Amino acid sequence: MLPKVNPTLTSSWKKLQQKSEELRNQSIVDHFEHGDRVQDYSLSFQNLYLDFSKNLLDDETITLLQDLARECKLDDAKEAFFTGEHINETEDRSVLHPALRSPRGEKLIVDGEDVNKAVWTVLDRMAAFVNDLTEGEWRGFDGERISDVVNIGIGGSDLGSVMVYEALTPYHSTGITCHFVSNIDGNQLHEVLQKVNPGRTLFVVSSKSFSTIETMTNARSARKWLLEHGAQKSDVAKHFVAVSTNEERVTEFGIDRKNMFEFWDWVGGRYSVSSAIGLPVMCAIGVNHFHEFLEGLHEMDEHFRRTPLADNIPVTLALIGIWYNNFMGAETEAIIPYYQYMHRFPAYFQQGNMESNGKSVDRTGAPVDYETGPIIWGEPGTNGQHAFFQLIHQGTKLIPCDFIGFAQSHHDAGDHHQILMANFFAQTEALMVGKSHEEVLNDLRKQGMSEEQVQFLAPYKEFSGDRPTNTILVKKLTPKSLGWLVAMYEHKIFTQGVIWNIFSFDQWGVELGKKLANNILSELGQDQSSGKHDPSTTNLLKKFNEWRS
Ligand SMILES: O=P(O)(O)OC[C@H]1O[C@H](O)[C@H](O)[C@@H](O)[C@@H]1O
Secondary structure, three states, rough: OOOOOHHOOOOOHHHHHHHHHHOOOOHHHOOOOOOOOHHHOOEOOOOOOOOOOOOOOOOOHHHHHHHHHHHOHHHHHHHHHHHOOOEEEHHHEEEOOHHHOOOOOOOOOOOOHHHHHHHHHHHHHHHHHHHHHHHHOOOOOOOOOEEEEEEEEEEHHOOOHHHHHOOOOOOOOOEEEEEEOOOOOOOOOOOOOOOOOOHHEEEEEOOOOOOOOOHHHHHHHHHHHHHHHOOOOOHHHOOOOOEEHHHHHHHHHHHHHHHEEEOOOOOOHHHHOHHHHHHHHHHHHHHHHHHHHHHHHHHHHHHHHHHHHHHHHHHHHHHHHEEEEEEEEOOOOEEEEEOOHHHHHHHHHHHHHHHOOOOOOOOOOOOOOOOOOOOOOOOOOOOOHHHOOOHHHOOOOOOOOEEEEEEOOOOOOOOOHHHHHHHHHHHHHHHHHHHHHHHHHHHHHOOOOHHHHHHHHHHHEEEEOOOEEEEEEEEOOOOOHOOOOOOOHHHHHHHHHHHHHOOOOOOHHHHHHHHHHHHOOOOOOOOOOOOOOOOOHHHHHHHHHHHHH
């Protein structure tokens, strides 16, 4: 069981509130005058370096935030998590994604099952399957090798695979190309099917529940397409495999048990990319690289589990996030990777964060009276600079940003990487330092403008600065370092959920919309509305039905 501590009733919470009053109007730059801030406000983990010195906090703030974590019993919560207690209480389940990447033989018995053995049995089956595909042992209905894998899944059964597949593009080595169909919008499936050859395509139907309407509808349409393009019913087994926890539904759909890769109810969808849900990734990067990705995840799991608070990277990120979210009034956080291959990383952790910590009832069942999970968003740099950075630099909102960059590039292409990283460093500096009124006046005067023009333009060209950032610098993006980054953010989410006293591993908030969509579905195309909806929805349905006919 997780501890149930209301964070606002701790003594550190009250002190942090006072601290925020004190710091609110201070300047980050001034804090560099005390001690060795660069040294003290940075942490290293192998070839990953976190600089958190460009934040509006001081030593006392950090101590108080760590006290808050202690008062909220983070250590007890971690122990309950890693030992398989049913910390997902509303679904009465363990939460054991770290077990998906623990080395072979590291025994962990949960609810009477040797979890490590079960995990490695599936990983070995995945490896054998990928080898069969790449060596041409597994062929399509007309005797051709498989060249394309189409993953059909949504949410946690899509975003992780897409993100890792894209991030590890330089490691695609098997000759298999992956495609991803998630949306119920038939246009997405249509576009993918245009690109692939039926005899050489394998569909991976990925769904924890095997009942999600989007996935099941897309899977049925894909099967129909296959049969319309030369395959017989008996060929379907050569072109469809399933990744799921629900054997009954998989076989009901017509996929043989032997073509099902299992995972377990203790793997949350948004934490499942290191389970069989990562099968498409393994198909593209090969078995060894997939295992390296798992090693990276495991190494960060161990760091999070065993490192004291002050040196713990996920905990530090979590506490900084809480500082801005609960004491400084920030409502959002941006994740900005300066590496094009990482372009789906912000979207992946948008689900990770917002589905986990977008909650307003605490672990005692009472409504919370403090802020919980922030809005997470982001895009890769430098593209973001030419889109939304204006607001981060000069807007009225406080937006703490994580900048993620890599020292080495896979394709240096002359000076591209140098320019990319020059922007990376320049942005965090500019956000913190800003540009004062005096500097702006001097610059404008040097340009030979009239004093009237100078005075007119100056306010628009000033930058207040003091816009906080974390810099996460990694030597190179590899399967292993991607694993570190993924586990780092996963454990940040866990830590924040513990402190906010909420349940981070359920997602009841997505249920209502699904139910209502099913009700409405039966009414589309009907002349008469059921009259069960609010007036706005009733009118919109009427309009839609008119335009459809
Ligand atoms: O894997 P599935 O059972 O198909 O679920 C797919 C997704 O849909 C649900 O609505 C949840 O919001 C997600 O957490 C989940 O990953």
